[in-house]
Amino acid sequence: MADKYLVQPDIDFINEIRGTGGETLKKCFQCATCSVACPIAPDRKPFPRKEMIAASWGLKDKLLPNPDIWLCHNCGDCTAQCPRGAKPGDVMASLRMMTIREYAGPKSVANALSDPKKLPLLLVIPAVIFIVLGLITGLLDFSPERVHGGIVHSEFFSHWLVDIVFVPLTIWAVAIFAMGLKRFIGDIHKNAVSEGKTDKQGIEVKGFIAALIKVIPVILKHSRFSECGENNDRATPHMMVLFSFIALFIVTSVAFIMLYVFNHHGPYSQLNPVKILANVGGIALIIGAALLIKQRLDKTDEVSTYKDWYLLWLVLGLGVTGMLTELLRLADAAFLTYLFYFIHLILVFNLIAFLPFSKLAHLVYRTVAMAYNEYSEREVKKA
């Protein structure tokens, strides 16, 4: 920490934390129980006690570019042991949402994602885009033909239309992440240096990538998550959701290649390994998301904000509409399967377009922060 630091409290920032899940923030009296209660805080400059005082003082510049808020996995152990009911876990969660908002532009999209009243708009926009684009290009057919007597979704919603929308959308999401991350990585390094969390002078790309490769198995295995006490039961459903997404990403990529390289159309046979992977992924996604929702509902001592619910219901919705689309196709219910397919695509649009703005962005920020923490050699004991 620098010897001199001019404290510039930002009252609006304090109120914003308190308004987005960190209501209890001001109860903190800095006993530091939380930093010890946390099973994953490092010995060197542990969290979240220092984040709690910075938040109480409204020190935005010490919090949003702070990698530690991402090292936190929201175990809730700090909140359970907090003698004051200050709920550090909820404050950290609120800070993460604010960081996502801070690093993702345009701000109007970020704001729309924070406002429950804008939810209908977020759902209507993709529907309008699909219909307008589909009608102009003729790629959306409201009276689709059957192929060999069976239902084929691309007869209703052409795969060309899917790709015209989703390929640019993916590029947009990646571009927004790229811009945000460039700033984010620089900022977290500056923060770590100023708070004495690292001895590294700068960010060296090779070392950083090596660190990233090292943390990926940690993330996949949920090794950190499993160290949690209070919310330990979330680790398994979270893992189910993560692996489902990975599985479904693989399925989509394979289908994309099969279509454009080998000109092989769906639907695939139920015995096709890709189809099996898709089905397993879809079911795991539904179970995982449903369990996470149930755990949040049962845990009344932890704040769940609109952003938590948006993501969880979106994930569950994706799983349910995806599986229903398939099942209704197999049941030969043409209208219903097309309807659910349409809804499914609206939800996929929400997932991809708003990925850098929604809570799901933690996928990227936490990964980067964990990689940075590894790179910074903070947990390497000083000789």
Added chain:
Amino acid sequence: MSEAQGAPLSGSIMVVGGGISGLTTALEAAEVGYEVFIVEKNPYLGGRVAQLKQYFPKLCPPTCGLEINFRRIKDNPRIKFFTLADVEKVEGSPGNYNVSIKLNPRYVNENCTCCGACADACQSEIPNEFNFGMDKTKGAYLPHEMAFPARYVISPQIIGTEDAKRCKEACPYDAVDLDMQPGTMDLNVGAIVWATGWEPYDAAKIDNLGFGQYPNIITNMMLERQAAPNGPTGGKIVRPSDNKAPESVAFVQCAGSRDENHLPYCSYICCMASLKHATYIREQYPEAKVYIFYIDLRTPGYRYEKFYGKVKEDENVEFIKGKVAAVEDGGNGRVTVVAEDAVSGEKVQQTVDMVVLATGMQPTAVNAKLPAADLKYTEEGFIINDLEKGGMFATGCANKPADVMMSNQNATGIALKAIQTMMKR
């Protein structure tokens, strides 16, 4: 004092609890001419203060203060006290209360000279509550060497056994009376003062601090008993697992205090108590290291600040701002306490020979409901004084956490409040 100057005497006062607060209220009221009954559940008067080695900040033994009070009681015919007595029923209104008191048998009468023959004859042993179970006493015992009244007690646990008979036979003064039966007594009093005091918060409830799990984690009151010359170790501070002299001791401040999961309030005395304990340890063991982990040290007032300043000068006493939130096995009976030093922002793992939990005070009334229906309590179980209504009052730690000095001041004031109830009659 002389009768002639006495106030109009119309009714008597019952004081429940014979600790320092109860004694003070009783004496202050009696010495202006009122009849006072002290009802004490223990076999002796003096309460928690009798368990202390020294008062802070003067570091003098409490026995001298208690002795003066006992002398005053002996000299004052207007004070009647009952030990081993429980208030069972309270009915009535300010100025006119009917009280039922249960008198439990001591099985030893006034003939006792404290010769100790009964204890010598007794073979069975019982846990010594006065020393928080750190040692045992015989089934016939003197609660502690300064006990007032100075009279042995036969534990109900040995009544009906051969041991009880052996005690009776051994007594050369015919003081052991095994046929004593519990009795009841009814009193009519004008005012009641509840001086029911406090109990150390049950450290076993604080599951992250390892009390009961590691033998070398003790409480502040246990350390006080160890350090007291009449305690289980004869005044030597030792670690319980092997009676070794500790080379290092860590104090965990606010153990279960200022904590919504335990006692939400500050018990006021624990910071000063730990500072005092640091002086005990440093006096006995000039090489020993003391670590005091705190949230913030509360030493209010000029004298307490000065005391803190003096302890801080000791290079072997280290203060770490950060609450201990976890304990681990440190090997060889040692314990490692874990905290975040909030000043440096680094996690501290300090391995020590012994850990002392500075636990707080819980009002006795929380675990032993008082028989008066119209008392009002705070959420934490402290009695709220309704001075306007009068009649019944709480003093000392039954009312709020306090040190001895504050308790005495408060008890004196409450004596006046009790007297005012009588004047309104």
